Structure formats: C-alpha cells, structure tokens
Amino acid sequence: MLTLYAIPVSLYCAKLRITLRAKGLQWQEIPPPGGYGSADYKTVVPSGNLPALRDGDLLLADSEAIAEYLNDIHPNPPMLPATPAARARMRERGRFHDTRLEPAVRALFGSISSPDPALSAAQSAKITAHLAQLAQMGLDDLPFGLGDCGFAITFAWIEALTSVLGLAIDWPHAVQGYRRRINAEPAVAAELGAYRPILAAWLQAAR
Incomplete structure (x- = not known):
C-alpha cells in the first residue's frame, strides 16, 4: 500500500489526496516523524518537504512529481489530456x-x-x-x-x-x-x- 507523509491541514497534502481519490487508490497516511521540518523527518525525506510518498522502494517528495508519477503508473482515469x-x-x-x-x-x-x-x-x-x-x-x-x-x-x-x-x-x-x-x-x-x-x-x- 502507498504510504503518504502528510499533515491534515497542509494545502499541498490535500491537493495530492484529491489525485489519490480521483485514481481510486488506497493509501495509509502518517505524520512526518518528529514533525514537519524536523531532523528526524529529514532522515526519511532529505528535503523535509510535505507531502512525500513511499511506494515500495521509491520515495518521492513534491506534490507535482508524485501526482505525475501516480498518473503514469495508474493511467485510468487519465488526469492529463491526450494531446x-x-x-x-x-x-x-x-x-x-x-x-x-x-x-x-x-x-x-x-x-x-x-x-x-x-x-x-x-x-x-x-x-x-x-x-x-x-x-x-x-x-x-x-x-x-x-x-x-x-x-x-x-x-x-x-x-x-x-x-x-x-x-x-x-x-x-x-x-x-x-x-x-x-x-x-x-x-x-x-x-x-x-x-x-x-x-x-x-x-x-x-x-
């Protein structure tokens, strides 16, 4: 299952959750260890950015990069036009x-x-x-x-x-x-x- 590092009120985390919902995907959401911007979290996600997504061995931080990745590996329904x-x-x-x-x-x-x-x-x-x-x-x-x-x-x-x-x-x-x-x-x-x-x-x- 996809793991999403997020905090509930984050605008960009909410933005990514819309993509996850639109794709019909299942995910588990956990807070950043030690809190947003903490040294503990940066041992997991070096940039310290939220949201971040773990999919198996892949770790991505940045809502746009994550959304495009999800659209590539789960192409239906498509969330980028055809041309x-x-x-x-x-x-x-x-x-x-x-x-x-x-x-x-x-x-x-x-x-x-x-x-x-x-x-x-x-x-x-x-x-x-x-x-x-x-x-x-x-x-x-x-x-x-x-x-x-x-x-x-x-x-x-x-x-x-x-x-x-x-x-x-x-x-x-x-x-x-x-x-x-x-x-x-x-x-x-x-x-x-x-x-x-x-x-x-x-x-x-x-x-």
Whole structure:
C-alpha cells in the first residue's frame, strides 16, 4: 500500500489526496516523524518537504512529481489530456496555481493571529489580479486533471481567510463557474468534506 507523509491541514497534502481519490487508490497516511521540518523527518525525506510518498522502494517528495508519477503508473482515469498541447496547458494551469495564486494566499498565513490591514489589502489586490489572469486561461475546454487539484483547496482557503482577515476579493464569473465545476468532481467533494472542518479548526487555533 502507498504510504503518504502528510499533515491534515497542509494545502499541498490535500491537493495530492484529491489525485489519490480521483485514481481510486488506497493509501495509509502518517505524520512526518518528529514533525514537519524536523531532523528526524529529514532522515526519511532529505528535503523535509510535505507531502512525500513511499511506494515500495521509491520515495518521492513534491506534490507535482508524485501526482505525475501516480498518473503514469495508474493511467485510468487519465488526469492529463491526450494531446501534447492540451497536456502542456494542464501543466501550465497547475504551475500557475503553485507559483502565482497559492503564494499570494500563503503570504497571509503569518498574519492570522495578528491581522495586518495593510497586508490584507495588498494581498487582496494580488489574489484578485491572479484570479483575473486565471479567468483568461480558458477554464472550460479541458477535462478535470492534475492542474485543477490545487485550486479546489486554495479557493477554500481564500473563502475562509476572507472572513477571518476581511479580504476584499473579486471573483470573476469564469472562475466562479470553474470553481463550481471542479468542486462537483467526486474526489474534490470528498476531500473538501473532510478538509473544511480541519481548516476551520486550524484557523480557530491560529487566532
């Protein structure tokens, strides 16, 4: 059985669990020995990154690398499109999440216990700008795939942080439709059902 090193609230661990669910795979989930970033965990996973996956003798850390590996060895249902151009666009979508939208949201995590109105305003503008960019990327012409999994969780974070930090986010109509579509995917719905209470509890404790 696959072994996943993860912590429940981690956005990237939740992102990978969507892939695992979509593939219909079974896995056991364990916390990093000694805690995230600990020396003990780095004896197992040298980078210290989460999530990490062990499959027999193979150990992988990095959600994108793991997801592509799972898609290669468990090709059905496929989570990358059939043509090179469409696969590239799906990967582009996923990279946009990981390098643009998610970092703009993550920049707010440190202010949850002591809200900074100036930071909230600045990041609201950045998040809104990235959502506007996403709306122009053609969200309706590819089937659900690897590049969509992170957005489902990050959208939930944006929604939760809006109420906690008073964010002012403009959600483009195209992104609202995209969010409804991916949230209706069974794997996404199952993960969000488990994840939202964990996120709410973590935010309450962080405050």
